[in-house]
Amino acid sequence: xxxxxxxxxxxxxxxxxxxxxxxxxxxxxxxxxxxxxxxxxxxxxxxxxxxxxxxxxxxxxxxxxxxxxxxxxxxxxxxxxxxxxxxxxxxxxxxxxxxxxxxxxxxxxxxxxxxxxxxxxxxxxxxxxxxxxxxxxxxxxxxxx
Numbered sequence: 001x002x003x004x005x006x007x008x009x010x011x012x013x014x015x016x017x018x019x020x021x022x023x024x025x026x027x028x029x030x031x032x033x034x035x036x037x038x039x040x041x042x043x044x045x046x047x048x049x050x051x052x053x054x055x056x057x058x059x060x061x062x063x064x065x066x067x068x069x070x071x072x073x074x075x076x077x078x079x080x081x082x083x084x085x086x087x088x089x090x091x092x093x094x095x096x097x098x099x100x101x102x103x104x105x106x107x108x109x110x111x112x113x114x115x116x117x118x119x120x121x122x123x124x125x126x127x128x129x130x131x132x133x134x135x136x137x138x139x140x141x142x143x144x145x
Contacts, residue, residue: 043121046083050075064095065105077108087114 053076057067077088091109094102 040118040121043118044125047118047122049083051079062105064097065093066095074112075110077110080110081108084114084118087111 053074055072055074056070057065057072059067059069081088088108088110090106092104092106094104097103
């Protein structure tokens with residue numbers, strides 16, 4: 001019975017605390033938040049150097065890391081590093097290596113979601129080229145009549 005009373009009092013207190021946090025939240029203007037904004041240049045040229053791969057993690061040797069099972073899609077960090085060094089980071093996982101013993105495994109990982117803006121820039125670049133070629137084709141057809 002006591003726990004029910006405490007729970008009933010705690011829930012409104014938590015709701016009020018969350019509400020006060022959201023009321024005091026500061027909205028930061030994107031122009032002030034992001035510095036050194038520039039367009040992505042030569043996205044098609046950069047993407048042509050990348051080799052998308054499928055792979056699976058070595059579950060037998062690295063069971064303790066609890067890596068995803070099955071077929072994965074992505075990039076090798078060593079391949080991406082040359083074109084997009086900011087998209088490769090050193091990941092680390094702490095794992096149990098026995099009784100009262102833990103270890104840290106470090107390995108390079110790719111932030112694949114960071115490629116989305118590059119892909120959008122590449123699509124836009126290709127679309128501009130397609131539109132230019134369409135106009136040129138129309139002109140050539142008109143001249144050949």
